[in-house]
Amino acid sequence: MSQYQNIKVIIPARFNSSRLPGKPLLLINNFPIFWHVFQRCIEAGFSSENILLATDHKKIFELAEELNIPVVMTSDKHESGTDRINEVVTNLDLDNDSLVINVQGDEPLIPSQLIKQLALFALENKKFALTTAVTPICEYKDFINPNVVKAILGEGGRAIYFTRSPSPLNRDNSNSLELAYRHIGIYTYRVSDLKEFCSYSESSLEKYEKLEQLRALSNGMPIGACIYNDELPHGIDTQEDYDAVKLLMEV
Structure with missing residues (x-):
């Protein structure tokens, strides 16, 4: 979509979640959680070259590459996803007027309509x-x-x-x-x-x-x-969340 040309979607995927370590590598329908988030962004109308996974872990990086998901390695010292995204933006040397969307990497059921609505709201x-x-x-x-x-x-x-x-x-x-x-x-x-x-x-x-x-x-x-x-489906923060979402998506 032409209105999305100057927008980058960045999906932070940190390995060491305090409540569910290794969360991005957990599988649903034989694909990792972040792959499903990537699909929701595609469904929202973004092209794959404008979507980027940002991770701090080699296994996540390698799996993303295997799945043809654009990915960059970032520091494991960041306190927040925003700091991780800032590192990516700085390294990519994006124009100051470019728009960046932070889509959490642990929400495989995030509605594509929500991503689309927020993008248009930001542009307007x-x-x-x-x-x-x-x-x-x-x-x-x-x-x-x-x-x-x-x-x-x-x-x-x-x-x-x-x-x-x-x-x-x-x-x-x-x-x-x-x-x-x-x-x-x-x-x-x-x-x-x-x-x-x-x-x-x-x-x-x-x-x-x-x-x-x-x-x-x-x-x-x-x-x-x-x-x-x-309706807004739940993200995955805990083992219980993962079990519930997995059950929902693998019906």
Whole structure:
């Protein structure tokens, strides 16, 4: 698609996940998890030469090459996927106005429509340094769960804050979920904004809530958020997640 010509999709795939070591190499239907993520990006309309797997492990690198997935080796010292992507962008010497999409390497069921929607939203909203996605929270148990990250939206698609707390809270009806949104961990950045983001040290709020996107907000970088209204399958963080997703995909 012509509107995607100046967009790179980068899929970070780190070997040493704290909760599920070696996660990217786990197989579903005889293919590793990252292969399925790559397919979702293809389905979203991106050409394979504009999709890149970024890993810190030789086995992942070699398997990606076997599967004809463009791949680069990165440092194993990065604290976050954003830092890993910044290394890739720097080494590729991408133009400052290029757009980069960070698609997590542990979401084999990520909807291609979500990737497409976010890409178009970013292209149409260049006032934001970063863009991401949210989905409505429909159950109160999710609203009060600190593991479900809430996004508070202002006007015009602007994200005002991200928090693990139940927020925003309706003063007159604490059970209301009308403005409650769950953050989805997919991002776009212009290369110049990615470099700026990675130039900042960890912010106080970021350290406090353990939410990387608060580093951007703490330093005045505007974040936009599009609302994704369809079903959102779970990613793979634990062995239980893997078993559930594998069961779902291998039917």
